[in-house]
Amino acid sequence: xxxxxxxxxxxxxxxxxVVYEDDRIIAxxxxxxxxxVHTLIIPRTHLASLNEAGPERADLLGHILxxxxxxxxxxxxxxxxxxxVINTGPDSGQDVxxxxxxxxxxxxxxxxxx
Ligand code: AMP
Ligand code: ZN
Numbered sequence: 001x002x003x004x005x006x007x008x009x010x011x012x013x014x015x016x017x018v019v020y021e022d023d024r025i026i027a028x029x030x031x032x033x034x035x036x037v038h039t040l041i042i043p044r045t046h047l048a049s050l051n052e053a054g055p056e057r058a059d060l061l062g063h064i065l066x067x068x069x070x071x072x073x074x075x076x077x078x079x080x081x082x083x084x085v086i087n088t089g090p091d092s093g094q095d096v097x098x099x100x101x102x103x104x105x106x107x108x109x110x111x112x113x114x
Contacts, residue, residue: 001046006098010044020071024063027071027103036106037075037082041068048097050088064101077105085113 001007008014009028016028019039030038041064047053053061065084072078082105087094 001098004046004098006040006042006096006100007046010042019074020067022067024060025067027067030102034102035104035109037072037077037104039071039075039103041071041101041103043099047099049094049099050086053099068101068103071103072105075103075105081105083109 005014009016010026016031018026018028020027020041023044025041025043027039027041030040043060043064045060047057050061068082068084069078072082075082082103085102085104086099087102
């Protein structure tokens with residue numbers, strides 16, 4: 001989608017600090033970090049949110065989860081710990097409608113989140 005900012009980052013039309021990429025996903029640092037490490041993991045395929053993904057995307061969604069520890073390792077927080085967040089829909093505060101997992105780390109997290 002040409003008007004989607006994350007599709008444009010995946011296509012390298014908009015610069016980003018890329019941490020990891022393969023044929024299905026790309027991870028890049030969040031422009032407004034909420035923790036010392038704040039990286040976004042997105043599929044290259046445009047999907048507006050988890051609500052639109054469906055079971056047929058299980059492999060792709062699983063790939064995001066499976067790669068998170070490797071991306072956390074690159075960012076130096078695999079051992080210290082990290083949190084993955086996928087905001088979905090209005091109450092979550094989702095702002096960008098291209099599925100993304102926030103990988104947050106480098107400080108103690110609060111639970112429950114606000
Ligand atoms: P969400 O509220 O879950 O939709 O999160 C969207 C995230 O995308 C926010 O944390 C933003 O800071 C981040 N973001 C928006 N535009 C960019 C960009 N051009 N590069 C990196 N991160 C971005
Ligand atoms: Zn997109």
